[in-house]
Amino acid sequence: MKAPERIRIAVYGLGQIGLQTAKAILGRPALQLVGAIDTDPAKQQRDVADLSGLTRPSGVRVSDRAEDVLGVSRPDVVILTTGSRFKQVLPQIRQCVEARTNVVSSCEELLMPHVNYAAQARELNKFAISRDVSVLGTGVNPGFVMDTFALAVTAPCVDLTSIRIERVVDASTRRENLQKKVGAGLTRLKFRRAVNKGELGHVGLLESTHLVAEGLGFKLDKVKETVDPILAKKSMKTPHVTVQVGEVAGLHHVCRGYRNRKEVVTLDLQMYLGAKKPTDRITVEGNPNVTVSFEGGVAGDEATVAMLIATAPSMVKLEAGLRTMVDVPVPHYRNGF
Amino acid sequence: MKAPERIRIAVYGLGQIGLQTAKAILGRPALQLVGAIDTDPAKQQRDVADLSGLTRPSGVRVSDRAEDVLGVSRPDVVILTTGSRFKQVLPQIRQCVEARTNVVSSCEELLMPHVNYAAQARELNKFAISRDVSVLGTGVNPGFVMDTFALAVTAPCVDLTSIRIERVVDASTRRENLQKKVGAGLTRLKFRRAVNKGELGHVGLLESTHLVAEGLGFKLDKVKETVDPILAKKSMKTPHVTVQVGEVAGLHHVCRGYRNRKEVVTLDLQMYLGAKKPTDRITVEGNPNVTVSFEGGVAGDEATVAMLIATAPSMVKLEAGLRTMVDVPVPHYRNGF
Numbered sequence: 001m002k003a004p005e006r007i008r009i010a011v012y013g014l015g016q017i018g019l020q021t022a023k024a025i026l027g028r029p030a031l032q033l034v035g036a037i038d039t040d041p042a043k044q045q046r047d048v049a050d051l052s053g054l055t056r057p058s059g060v061r062v063s064d065r066a067e068d069v070l071g072v073s074r075p076d077v078v079i080l081t082t083g084s085r086f087k088q089v090l091p092q093i094r095q096c097v098e099a100r101t102n103v104v105s106s107c108e109e110l111l112m113p114h115v116n117y118a119a120q121a122r123e124l125n126k127f128a129i130s131r132d133v134s135v136l137g138t139g140v141n142p143g144f145v146m147d148t149f150a151l152a153v154t155a156p157c158v159d160l161t162s163i164r165i166e167r168v169v170d171a172s173t174r175r176e177n178l179q180k181k182v183g184a185g186l187t188r189l190k191f192r193r194a195v196n197k198g199e200l201g202h203v204g205l206l207e208s209t210h211l212v213a214e215g216l217g218f219k220l221d222k223v224k225e226t227v228d229p230i231l232a233k234k235s236m237k238t239p240h241v242t243v244q245v246g247e248v249a250g251l252h253h254v255c256r257g258y259r260n261r262k263e264v265v266t267l268d269l270q271m272y273l274g275a276k277k278p279t280d281r282i283t284v285e286g287n288p289n290v291t292v293s294f295e296g297g298v299a300g301d302e303a304t305v306a307m308l309i310a311t312a313p314s315m316v317k318l319e320a321g322l323r324t325m326v327d328v329p330v331p332h333y334r335n336g337f
Numbered sequence: 338m339k340a341p342e343r344i345r346i347a348v349y350g351l352g353q354i355g356l357q358t359a360k361a362i363l364g365r366p367a368l369q370l371v372g373a374i375d376t377d378p379a380k381q382q383r384d385v386a387d388l389s390g391l392t393r394p395s396g397v398r399v400s401d402r403a404e405d406v407l408g409v410s411r412p413d414v415v416i417l418t419t420g421s422r423f424k425q426v427l428p429q430i431r432q433c434v435e436a437r438t439n440v441v442s443s444c445e446e447l448l449m450p451h452v453n454y455a456a457q458a459r460e461l462n463k464f465a466i467s468r469d470v471s472v473l474g475t476g477v478n479p480g481f482v483m484d485t486f487a488l489a490v491t492a493p494c495v496d497l498t499s500i501r502i503e504r505v506v507d508a509s510t511r512r513e514n515l516q517k518k519v520g521a522g523l524t525r526l527k528f529r530r531a532v533n534k535g536e537l538g539h540v541g542l543l544e545s546t547h548l549v550a551e552g553l554g555f556k557l558d559k560v561k562e563t564v565d566p567i568l569a570k571k572s573m574k575t576p577h578v579t580v581q582v583g584e585v586a587g588l589h590h591v592c593r594g595y596r597n598r599k600e601v602v603t604l605d606l607q608m609y610l611g612a613k614k615p616t617d618r619i620t621v622e623g624n625p626n627v628t629v630s631f632e633g634g635v636a637g638d639e640a641t642v643a644m645l646i647a648t649a650p651s652m653v654k655l656e657a658g659l660r661t662m663v664d665v666p667v668p669h670y671r672n673g674f
Binding site for chain 1: 361477481482485486488489491492493494495496497552553554555623624625627628629630631632633635636639640642643644646647654656662663664665666667668669670671672673674
């Protein structure tokens, strides 16, 4: 009903996702890019538009002085894309909250920080409430296809026994970073060692599992998590990696959530080079049974940018505190925003 | 994060959807049925549980004295299922708002009353704000598969050119009322006359079209609406109707929304006896292109009950006024609620 207001946004972190986000903001009349923060010495004082591949200057220059940027530009929302781990981003989030700025971030663990960092999450929640701002983790995965969207699929159900969420990603179409993250080119032994050290596996799958369970009102007894290699049946070569037959093409990461000893929430993710049928598929056992699929699956990085931009305007109206995607209005594309 | 509070709900209207809703509420510990309103003389003072086919009494008796019920039972939310037309339900909504009660309703036109009743909708919005309560229209269609869910499907898109939303319903699996609503058994001539009188066609498709357009931020120049018969290729017989070859088996209702003379939002609904492939399918042309489908489609009446129940707890926290589904947190199944 109301006339749309222009949302003031600062980007914090100018890696690939951050730059794509800045570029998208600059193309949308209802959003205003007011600040850009990054610690990279090579990016200091450069115009964000220039870094994003745009020809027309934005007038917004990169600075590593976060507090100054926040204090001067007074954004409504900071879009933070500096890391996957909660502990990495926590000090930066605290800076933003201190400056009374809402934060939405692609940090995978921020989707449900309570899972691994209960005490810090509680403290951050209190701090955000005290400053009357909200903090949210989102993205495409985690943040959408395997959790928020899967929850939306259950809306027509009057009863629900279990949900199974499957995603298959062809890693050969993705950026170098992802191909390394799935272990492509490793031997089985090296893969196993890396998994044991916590270096491989999809950050966020456990968080998605807990978000789905919390949304469904299922208190889980336990979650079983497995990460196994998917081996190459033929040799493959991408611009970033070469894989021989029998070496690792990617990974198969599964989280199984149990309630009263029954498996009720299953997230099954395969990301490997040469996956033939990329897909996203959600199967709900309930009343009625429901099966939904994205034909060809949902592509990764651009969709994360879309999710950050789709949720940013909601941050201003959200109840203060550390929020999750179940608190947010249905995310969707919006022309101009 | 908070301990869930029990939501006090009254049902207003005890037709099939209302009774199913009451039954569902009685089975959920986080919801409390506190009142039941209906004008049917045969239902007065009967226990809602009894009317819903439950053996254990609920202690909630039907009354036609709406103001008394609202005043005494003080519900947080009224679930209103008395009619499809905005003008039918408006006086009842006003009663609830006057009593400072939030209202969620399956009234199809309430999804977007601004479309056909701009002045009354504005007035209702003001009235709800003055009483600090919110009013919302929802359901499965309209309310979910062809609008809210379709919007959620666009969340991964950084750009969007057009959206096409298709639904095919096999009317022979549905209640008598629906079979009549689709014109089953009519001659072509009678079908056409009934369409011209506004007696046939799916109430809500136009509203869904406008909700999708508003969500996407597309200002439409115009919407073209067509309702055509689907003729029976063989004779069919259901418990409610008999259809000869060449008579009407059901309807094909299409809304096309144009922006800058281009068709950008298309809702295409077929409801007829003997539809072979019931489906719900959403195709988005954008970046990326996205196609999502519900295998076998989403069944009707129970899903409407599910949507009413999924949104009722959100009503308490919603910003006051006449709201739409884009203002509501992602609807989903929730155990106990």
